[in-house]
Amino acid sequence: MDLKNLTVRGHRLTGKNILAMLIFLFLATAPIYMSSFRVNMLGKYMCFALVALGIDMIWGYTGILSLGHGVYFGLGAYCMAMHLKLEASNGELPDFMAWSAVEKLPAFWAPFHSSVFTICAVVLIPVIFAAIIGSLTFLNRIRGVFFCILSQALSYALATFMIGRQEYFGGSNGLTSFTTIFGFSVNSPTTKMVLFYFTLVFLIGAFALCTKIVNSRVGRVLIAVRDAENRVRFTGYSPAVYKVFVYCLSAALAGIAGALYVPQVGIISPTDINIAPSTEMVIWVAVGGKATLVGSILGALVVNFTKSIVSEQFPDIWQFFIGALFIAVILFFPGGLISIKDLPAKVIGIIRKKSSKADAADTAAVNADAREPKKDPKVSRTPVGKGGSV
Amino acid sequence: MAEAVPVLEIRDASITFGNFRAVKNVSTKVYENEIRFLIGPNGAGKTTLLDAICGKNRLSGGNIIYRSEGEEYDLQKIKENKIVNIGVGRKFQAPSVFTGLTIFENMELAVVRDRSVFASLKSKLRKQEIEDIKHQLQFVGLYEMRNEYPTVLSHGQKQWLEIAMLCVSKPKLMLLDEPVAGMGRRETQRTAELLKIIQNNCTIVVVEHDMQFVKEVATLVTVLHDGELLCEGTMDEVSGNQQVIDVYLGRGGE
Ligand SMILES: Nc1ncnc2c1ncn2[C@@H]1O[C@H](COP(=O)(O)OP(=O)(O)OP(=O)(O)O)[C@@H](O)[C@H]1O
Ligand SMILES: [Mg+2]
Numbered sequence: 174m175d176l177k178n179l180t181v182r183g184h185r186l187t188g189k190n191i192l193a194m195l196i197f198l199f200l201a202t203a204p205i206y207m208s209s210f211r212v213n214m215l216g217k218y219m220c221f222a223l224v225a226l227g228i229d230m231i232w233g234y235t236g237i238l239s240l241g242h243g244v245y246f247g248l249g250a251y252c253m254a255m256h257l258k259l260e261a262s263n264g265e266l267p268d269f270m271a272w273s274a275v276e277k278l279p280a281f282w283a284p285f286h287s288s289v290f291t292i293c294a295v296v297l298i299p300v301i302f303a304a305i306i307g308s309l310t311f312l313n314r315i316r317g318v319f320f321c322i323l324s325q326a327l328s329y330a331l332a333t334f335m336i337g338r339q340e341y342f343g344g345s346n347g348l349t350s351f352t353t354i355f356g357f358s359v360n361s362p363t364t365k366m367v368l369f370y371f372t373l374v375f376l377i378g379a380f381a382l383c384t385k386i387v388n389s390r391v392g393r394v395l396i397a398v399r400d401a402e403n404r405v406r407f408t409g410y411s412p413a414v415y416k417v418f419v420y421c422l423s424a425a426l427a428g429i430a431g432a433l434y435v436p437q438v439g440i441i442s443p444t445d446i447n448i449a450p451s452t453e454m455v456i457w458v459a460v461g462g463k464a465t466l467v468g469s470i471l472g473a474l475v476v477n478f479t480k481s482i483v484s485e486q487f488p489d490i491w492q493f494f495i496g497a498l499f500i501a502v503i504l505f506f507p508g509g510l511i512s513i514k515d516l517p518a519k520v521i522g523i524i525r526k527k528s529s530k531a532d533a534a535d536t537a538a539v540n541a542d543a544r545e546p547k548k549d550p551k552v553s554r555t556p557v558g559k560g561g562s563v
Numbered sequence: 564m565a566e567a568v569p570v571l572e573i574r575d576a577s578i579t580f581g582n583f584r585a586v587k588n589v590s591t592k593v594y595e596n597e598i599r600f601l602i603g604p605n606g607a608g609k610t611t612l613l614d615a616i617c618g619k620n621r622l623s624g625g626n627i628i629y630r631s632e633g634e635e636y637d638l639q640k641i642k643e644n645k646i647v648n649i650g651v652g653r654k655f656q657a658p659s660v661f662t663g664l665t666i667f668e669n670m671e672l673a674v675v676r677d678r679s680v681f682a683s684l685k686s687k688l689r690k691q692e693i694e695d696i697k698h699q700l701q702f703v704g705l706y707e708m709r710n711e712y713p714t715v716l717s718h719g720q721k722q723w724l725e726i727a728m729l730c731v732s733k734p735k736l737m738l739l740d741e742p743v744a745g746m747g748r749r750e751t752q753r754t755a756e757l758l759k760i761i762q763n764n765c766t767i768v769v770v771e772h773d774m775q776f777v778k779e780v781a782t783l784v785t786v787l788h789d790g791e792l793l794c795e796g797t798m799d800e801v802s803g804n805q806q807v808i809d810v811y812l813g814r815g816g817e
Contacts, residue, residue: 390675390683393668397661404659407617408728409647410678418680 188514193380193467196474200373209362216369216437218477219376223430225457225469226379227423232455233463234387235419236399237316241324242427242454244331245299247446249428251335252298253435254348255282256291257359261352268350273340282341288355292432299428300421307417314413316402325448332447347442354436365437372433376470379426383466386422395419396464460502462509471510568630569594570736570766571616575625578611578790585611587790588625593736598758598767600777602801603787604811609770610656612787613738616768617653618643631735648678652734656741656770658721660713666724667709670696673728699731702757718745726754730761737761739769743776755779774812786811 200219204212224246231237258267259282266278284290306327310320336345343349357364386392397405398412405412435441444450453476461472479498484491506512569592578586586608593599601609614620616627618638627638631650638646647653661669674692675682688696700706703723708715713724726742743751751773758767758780771777777784777798784801786793788810794801801807 386684390671390686391680393664393672394683396663397672400661400663401659403619404655404661405672406643407619407647407653407655408673408678409644409732410672411642411644415680 189465189467189511190384192511193470196467196470197373197377200376201370204366204369209365212369213365213437214478214481215474216365216372217434218474219369219372220430220434220437221454221457221477222470222473223372223376223379223433224427224454225461225473226376226383226466227426228454228458229463229466229469230383230386230395231419231423233458233465233469234392234395234399235416237416237420238321238455239324239420239423240321240448240455241326241328241451242423243328243446243448243451244324245303245424245427246431246434246450246454247328247331247335247441247443248299248302248431249295250431250435250441250445251342251348252285252291252294252428253432254351254441255285256288257351257354257436258348259286260354260356261350269343269346269348270340275340279341295428295432296425299424299431303421303424304417307420308413311413311416311420325451328446328451329448332443335443335446343442345443347440347445348435349440349442351436351439359436359439368433368437372437375429375433379429380466380470383422387466391415391418456499458509460499460509462506462511465509465511468509468511475510569628570597570630571768572628572630573612573616573625574628576612576615576622576627577624578608578615578620579623585790586615586787589787589790589792590625591785591792591795593766593768595766596762596764597782598762598769598780600781600784600798601768601770601787602772602774602777602784602811603793606789607787608790609787610740611790613653613740613768613770617651617738618646619653629736644678647732647734650733650735651738652729652732652736653738654722654725654729654740654742656744658718658725658745660716660721660724660728662712662714665710665712666700666705666716667696669713669724670700670709670728670731673732695731699727703727703753719747719750722746723750723754726757730757733765735765737765737767739767739771741770741772743771743773751776 200215203215207215224242227245228239228242231239262268266275270278285294310316310323315323335342335347338344351359353359354364354368357367359365387395394405394410394415397408397410398415402412405415431441457473457476458469459472460476461470462468476495476498480491480495483494487494502510508515571593573589573591576586576589577584589608589612591599601612603609611620615622616629616638618641622639629636629638629646629649629651634649636649638651641649661672664672671688671692674688674696675686677686697706700709703726705716705720705724705727713721716724722742722745726739729737729739743754746754755776758769761767769780781798783795784798785795786801786804786807788806793806793810794804796804802812
C-alpha cells in the first residue's frame with residue numbers, strides 16, 4: 174500500500190533544514206575566526222533570532238500580526254536584569270533605588286535573589302502575561318488590525334510604565350552595571366563564550382521545537398486558522414485555544430531571548446521594548462521569509478548584521494538604509510530572502526516565457542500580416558510568481 | 564426504534580438582525596436518516612436557519628434541540644466547535660477549504676476525533692483514519708490529487724472536498740448549504756449518490772435551489788418564504804402547493 178507517501182509535510186523542508194544547518198555551523202564556528210567584539214554582537218543577534226522564531230510561529234504560520242513582542246522580550250529581560258542587579262548590589266539596595274530615595278527593597282524584588290526563581294520567571298512571567306492577554310483577545314475574537322493595534326499599545330504601555338517607575342525599574346535608564354551572573358563575572362571572556370554557546374543551544378533547541386510543532390498536526394491547524402478561521406471552528410477545533418497556545422509559545426521564546434540578551438549586552442532599558450523595536454522584530458521575519466522558521470533566523474541575523482555594519486560606516490544614514498533594504502526585499506522578494514533560492518527558476522521562467530512570447534508574437538505577426546498589416550505585438554502578459562500575502 | 568424521536572427539533576425559532584426578522588417562528592422536526600431539504604427564494608432565511616443550528620448565530624426566540632446517542636442538547640447553549648464535536652457538521656454556501664494545506668491535509672484535520680492542542684501535538688493518524696480519507700477521496704475523485712493544494716481545484720471540486728471533509732468526520736447531523744452549486748450534471752449526480760450513501764448513518768439537512776437534485780434525493784421538503792415556514796411535505800406535495808408555486812417554483816426555482 175502507498176500509505177507511506179500520504180503524509181508528506183516535513184520531507185519537503187530539507188532545503189530549509191540544510192540552510193539552518195549551515196547557519197548554525199557558521200554561528201558555532203564564529204568564535205574561531207571573528208573578533209570577540211563581533212562574536213558578542215552575534216550573541217545578541219541570536220537572541221533576536223529567538224524572538225523572530227516565535228513571531229514567525231504566530232505571524233507567519235497563524236497569520237496574527239503582533240507588533241508588541243517587545244513586551245515579552247522585555248519581561249524576560251527585566252526579570253534577568255533584576256537578578257543581576259541584586260547580584261551586583263551585594264545585599265545592599267540597588268544603586269538607582271538609593272538615588273530615588275527608596276529605603277527598603279520592594280517586596281516583588283526579593284524573590285529575584287534566587288537564581289532558580291529567576292530562571293523560572295524568565296519563562297513563566299511572559300507566558301502567564303501572554304496567556305491572559307491572549308485569552309482576553311482571542312476568546313473574544315479580537316483579530317486582524319484590532320489585535321495589531323492592541324499589541325502595539327501593550328508595548329507602549331509597558332515601556333511607559335517602566336519609564337515612570339524610576340524607583341523600581343530604573344526609569345528610562347533601565348537596569349545596568351551588572352557584575353556577575355550566577356557568580357561568574359559577566360565581563361570575563363569565558364563567561365561571554367559560555368553565554369554565546371548557551372544562546373546558540375537555545376536557538377537550535379527552539380528551532381527544533383518549532384519545526385516539530387509545525388510538522389505536527391498543530392502546525393496544520395495553525396495554517397488552517399490563517400486561511401479560514403471559521404472553517405477551522407466548524408471542523409471542531411477551537412481557534413482561540415490554538416492561538417493562545419502559539420501566542421504563549423512565542424512569548425516564552427521572546428522571554429528567554431530577553432534573559433539571554435541582558436548579560437551579553439549589559440543593559441535593558443524601555444527603549445529596547447517599545448513600539449519601534451517591537452515592529453523591527455516583525456521586519457526581521459518579513460525580510461527573512463515568513464512561515465519558514467529558518468527564514469526568520471536568517472532575517473534577524475542579516476538585518477541586524479547589516480544594521481551594525483552600516484551604522485558603523487555611515488552613522489547618519491543607516492536608518493534610511495535599513496528602510497531601503499526592507500522595501501527592496503518586500504518589492505523584489507515578497508517571500509523574503511529565503512525565496513532567493515527560487516530566483517534562478519524564476520529567471521529561467523521569465524526567459525522561457527519571453528522567448529515563447531517572442532515566438533508567439535512572431536507567428537502571430539506572420540498570421541496577422543496575412544490578414545491585416547498592423548497589429549499590436551503585445552500578447553497577453555501573464556504575471557510570474559505568486560506574490561506572498563503580507 | 565428510535566424513529567419516534569427527532570434528531571433535530573426546531574421549536575418556534577426566530578432570528579433577528581437589528582429590527583429585521585430573518586426567520587419567524589419556524590418549527591420543524593427532522594428524523595433519523597432523513598434527507599430534509601430547505602428550499603425557498605433568495606433571502607428566505609435558509610442559510611440563517613442553518614447558521615442557528617450550527618451555532619454561528621443565535622436565536623432571538625425559540626430553541627433548537629439536537630439528539631444523539633440518547634443525549635439531548637440545547638444547541639443554543641453550546642459553542643460552535645463543541646457542536647461539531649457532538650456530531651453536527653456544516654458546509655457553507657461559499658466553499659471554504661484550507662488553501663495553505665494539501666487536499667490530504669485538509670482531510671486529516673477533519674478526520675481526527677480529538678481536536679485538542681495536546682492531541683494535535685502528539686498523535687499521528689491511525690491506519691483506519693488514513694483508510695477513511697483514502698476511501699472518501701476516491702469516492703469524490705480527488706485521491707490522485709491528494710498532495711496538491713486546493714487552489715488547483717474548480718469550484719465544484721472545492722465543494723466536493725468540503726463535503727468529503729464533512730463525511731470523513733462522520734457527523735450524525737449534516738448541514739449542507741447549496742452543495743451542488745457550481746457542479747455539472749454528472750458531479751451533481753455523484754453528489755446525490757453520495758448523500759444517499761451517507762444517509763444510512765446520518766441525518767442530512769440541505770439547502771438547495773437545484774430542483775432536479777431535490778426531487779432525486781429529498782425525503783421531505785420544507786419551504787421557507789420571507790422567514791416563515793410556508794409548507795412542508797414530500798416533493799410532490801410541495802410542488803402541488805399553489806402558494807409555493809406562486810412564490811418560488813413558478814419562478815423557475817431561482
Ligand atoms: N448578518 C446579517 N445581518 C443582517 N441581515 C442579514 C444577515 N444575514 C442574513 N441577513 C438577511 O436575512 C435574510 C435571509 O438571508 P439568508 O442568507 O438566510 O437567505 P437564503 O435563504 O439563504 O438565501 P439564498 O438562497 O440567497 O442563499 C436576507 O434578507 C439577508 O439579507
Ligand atoms: Mg443562503
